[in-house]
Amino acid sequence: MIPYALGLGALLGALSSLTPWAFVGMLAGLGLPQAVRWAGLLAYALVALHLALIHDPWGPQIGRWVQLQGEVRQGFVQIPEGTLYVRHFPQTPDGYYALEGRLRRPKGARNPGGFDEATWLKGLGITAVLEVHHLSLLHPQGGVRPWLEAQLMAGLSPAASALNRAITLGEGRELGETYTEFQRAGLAHALALSGLNVGILVGFFVLLLYKLGRWRYLAALGLLLLYLLLVGPQPSLVRAVIMAAFVLVGLFLGKGKVELLPALLLALALHLIIWPHALYSLSFQLSYLAVLGLAVVWPRLPQLPGWKGWLWASLGLTLAAQVFLLPLLLHSFHALPLLSPLSNLLVLPLLNLLVPLGFLKLLLGGVLAWPVEWLSQAVLKLVGWLAQGPQLYWGEISPVGFILYFLALGPLLLALYGRLGWSRAMVLSATAVLASLLPLPFQRGEIWQLDVGQGDASLIRLPGGVEILVDGGRDWAYPRLEGALRALGVDDLDLVIATHADADHIGALPQLIRNFPVQALVTGPRRPGDPNDDDLRQAAQDRHVKVIQAGFGSLLAIPGARLRFLNPYGDEASDNELSLVFVLETAGRKALFTGDAPLSSEERWAGEAVSILKVGHHGSASSTGQKLLQRFHPQIALIGVGSNTYGHPTAQVLERLDAWGVEIHRTDVEGAIRVGLW
Numbered sequence: 134m135i136p137y138a139l140g141l142g143a144l145l146g147a148l149s150s151l152t153p154w155a156f157v158g159m160l161a162g163l164g165l166p167q168a169v170r171w172a173g174l175l176a177y178a179l180v181a182l183h184l185a186l187i188h189d190p191w192g193p194q195i196g197r198w199v200q201l202q203g204e205v206r207q208g209f210v211q212i213p214e215g216t217l218y219v220r221h222f223p224q225t226p227d228g229y230y231a232l233e234g235r236l237r238r239p240k241g242a243r244n245p246g247g248f249d250e251a252t253w254l255k256g257l258g259i260t261a262v263l264e265v266h267h268l269s270l271l272h273p274q275g276g277v278r279p280w281l282e283a284q285l286m287a288g289l290s291p292a293a294s295a296l297n298r299a300i301t302l303g304e305g306r307e308l309g310e311t312y313t314e315f316q317r318a319g320l321a322h323a324l325a326l327s328g329l330n331v332g333i334l335v336g337f338f339v340l341l342l343y344k345l346g347r348w349r350y351l352a353a354l355g356l357l358l359l360y361l362l363l364v365g366p367q368p369s370l371v372r373a374v375i376m377a378a379f380v381l382v383g384l385f386l387g388k389g390k391v392e393l394l395p396a397l398l399l400a401l402a403l404h405l406i407i408w409p410h411a412l413y414s415l416s417f418q419l420s421y422l423a424v425l426g427l428a429v430v431w432p433r434l435p436q437l438p439g440w441k442g443w444l445w446a447s448l449g450l451t452l453a454a455q456v457f458l459l460p461l462l463l464h465s466f467h468a469l470p471l472l473s474p475l476s477n478l479l480v481l482p483l484l485n486l487l488v489p490l491g492f493l494k495l496l497l498g499g500v501l502a503w504p505v506e507w508l509s510q511a512v513l514k515l516v517g518w519l520a521q522g523p524q525l526y527w528g529e530i531s532p533v534g535f536i537l538y539f540l541a542l543g544p545l546l547l548a549l550y551g552r553l554g555w556s557r558a559m560v561l562s563a564t565a566v567l568a569s570l571l572p573l574p575f576q577r578g579e580i581w582q583l584d585v586g587q588g589d590a591s592l593i594r595l596p597g598g599v600e601i602l603v604d605g606g607r608d609w610a611y612p613r614l615e616g617a618l619r620a621l622g623v624d625d626l627d628l629v630i631a632t633h634a635d636a637d638h639i640g641a642l643p644q645l646i647r648n649f650p651v652q653a654l655v656t657g658p659r660r661p662g663d664p665n666d667d668d669l670r671q672a673a674q675d676r677h678v679k680v681i682q683a684g685f686g687s688l689l690a691i692p693g694a695r696l697r698f699l700n701p702y703g704d705e706a707s708d709n710e711l712s713l714v715f716v717l718e719t720a721g722r723k724a725l726f727t728g729d730a731p732l733s734s735e736e737r738w739a740g741e742a743v744s745i746l747k748v749g750h751h752g753s754a755s756s757t758g759q760k761l762l763q764r765f766h767p768q769i770a771l772i773g774v775g776s777n778t779y780g781h782p783t784a785q786v787l788e789r790l791d792a793w794g795v796e797i798h799r800t801d802v803e804g805a806i807r808v809g810l811w
Contacts, residue, residue: 134169138162140398142173143405146180147412176402180409187410190214191236191261199263200233202271207304207365210263218254221265224306227274234265243584243804244613245529246467246620256368256414278302278363281495288502293509299324300484301491303364311513316466318519319473322423323484325416326364331373333489334360335381350385354378366408368417372424375400394428397421415465419458426450426457433549444478451477460538463527467619472522479519483512528622534569541565578693578719578810580745583617584800585610586775588637591726591747592621593717595693595810601628603726603747605641614641615648617805625650627691629678632728633657633712634666643672653679655689657701657713683713694719699738700730709750710734716743721811725765732758740764745808746795748772752782762793771806772799 148155203210205225239251286294295307303326315321338353379396411417430453487508494501541562548558581592585606593601631639654673660666687698700714712728722744729750746767749756751774774781798806
């Protein structure tokens with residue numbers, strides 16, 4: 134029981150940084166034996182104390198210009214005061230640098246599903262970012278690592294080199310599209326240094342040091358710690374090394390086999406006592422949850438002989454890990470590769486061969502180039518094929534969703550261990566599943582002004598599941614747009630409205646139409662010869678999407694709302710004057726969307742009170758005039774804007790809005806903005 138108390142106590146101690154209520158969880162152990170209670174309390178206290186003693190050295194310097202020298206390694210620089218994340222484009226190769234730049238705090242996600250720099254760095258214990266403006270290389274990276282990298286890369290193609298650097302040295306910055314393919318195949322975990330790498334290394338070290346007798350286990354542990362020091366404390370690798378240490382020490386002491394679940398919980402306790410911030414790392418969460426699934430299911434798997442046993446164990450353990458990881462994977466990546474079990478069965482055996490070859494290549498260099506290259510290409514081609522498989526898309530999962538999922542899983546695990554009848558377990562699990570499927574009674578419409586940089590993208594969500602996208606930003610912003618839509622659980626779009634043919638409004642829409650089911654595309658007058666307009670219409674034609682041309686007087690009725698168009702009249706000349714302008718009318722609020730329409734167009738629109746104004750032309754002085762504000766009386770203004778050289782949003786527009794008492798929201802300041810339609 135003590136390993137369980139240590140693991141859970143440490144976990145609650147780490148959670149104490151999120152909520153003071155974490156200590157309440159300790160009350161669950163009041164009825165346990167005294168030694169168990171004290172073990173849990175000790176682990177809790179050690180982790181909580183470590184968190185309390187962590188000092189942020191950068192607070193006074195945030196926002197200041199700094200000059201420093203230090204070794205940059207995998208994008209981080211460590212100096213006596215602490216570690217900084219170095220942000221520079223292009224990425225900075227490892228080496229010893231003189232750096233100049235401004236310190237800032239890490240940024241949170243700009244959109245639903247967006248990259249959360251703050252949480253990522255928090256999981257690494259890093260609290261500041263150096264935005265580098267000037268740098269100079271003083272001398273290349275020293276030590277043994279550059280020599281090992283050169284040995285590993287000798288004779289390999291760039292793709293094979295990037296793959297082997299990731300699975301051997303934990304250096305994945307060069308993977309590029311390969312990482313996306315591994316992720317879409319359900320194999321992203323295979324690129325992280327973890328139990329596979331540690332198991333192979335331990336086996337190699339133990340065989341190499343066979344003549345040392347039982348001392349070879351401690352020698353192997355020492356070499357394993359050197360490897361950890363070489364590649365860095367990646368959470369999944371730290372877990373695997375700690376658990377391997379328990380096994381090696383047990384073998385040295387002649388204690389025999391180590392049980393997986395107690396070893397996992399002891400590793401969790403030790404990991405959090407040393408690195409309590411690791412709890413925020415997605416790699417940490419995925420690693421421990423996956424092994425928890427293996428530890429819980431492995432003892433109940435039937436032991437079959439021969440190849441059937443291998444196949445059954447491989448499939449069963451893969452599914453066990455997937456079941457425990459499922460909600461976290463869907464929440465984090467918004468997609469689950471349905472071929473994931475097959476991918477693991479086909480690719481992991483090849484990686485079991487490639488990883489030891491990679492370790493040998495660190496020593497032998499180009500001698501092993503041909504077999505490593507051949508096997509790497511086989512893995513890459515197989516993964517590329519598997520990445521084309523179907524995906525289950527899902528939005529971000531709420532805390533209630535996580536609770537209901539594991540409430541549904543719990544009875545099945547009790548039945549697996551004979552603590553509950555299968556019939557009763559199925560009923561209890563089905564109850565939790567049905568509860569998760571109930572529609573929220575307070576679900577109402579909303580508008581999301583998404584952050585796509587200097588561009589526009591608005592998502593209108595209506596009760597009943599109606600989804601309308603107004604513009605999408607430039608083509609380079611498509612990953613942001615898709616990530617936000619996937620995170621919000623948007624599977625298809627009822628309408629896509631292209632206000633006008635400027636690239637900062639519709640550049641991403643052709644790609645979106647090719648990747649999302651779209652019922653209809655709403656556009657203004659056709660612009661023959663305009664490449665943006667032509668690309669959009671071609672994408673709609675290729676995907677058999679209905680195209681609706683709208684203008685002044687057009688009315689579109691949709692479930693729960695209607696769209697009434699105020700522009701264009703048809704006699705306009707410029708692209709901006711041809712912008713589609715419409716009022717969204719719902720049972721609650723009204724909203725006015727103005728595209729890039731100029732002041733001359735605004736003067737033609739009949740006014741009515743609206744609650745929400747999508748500010749025209751990113752806040753340019755040529756839009757959002759006094760007459761518009763006087764006629765429509767908006768209460769809330771949404772401005773889609775990013776870093777730009779145009780001065781958007783202009784002081785004139787901000788002053789006009791402020792003078793009319795309008796509540797202003799900007800994507801360049803706030804990121805994505807959500808406004809309710811009630």
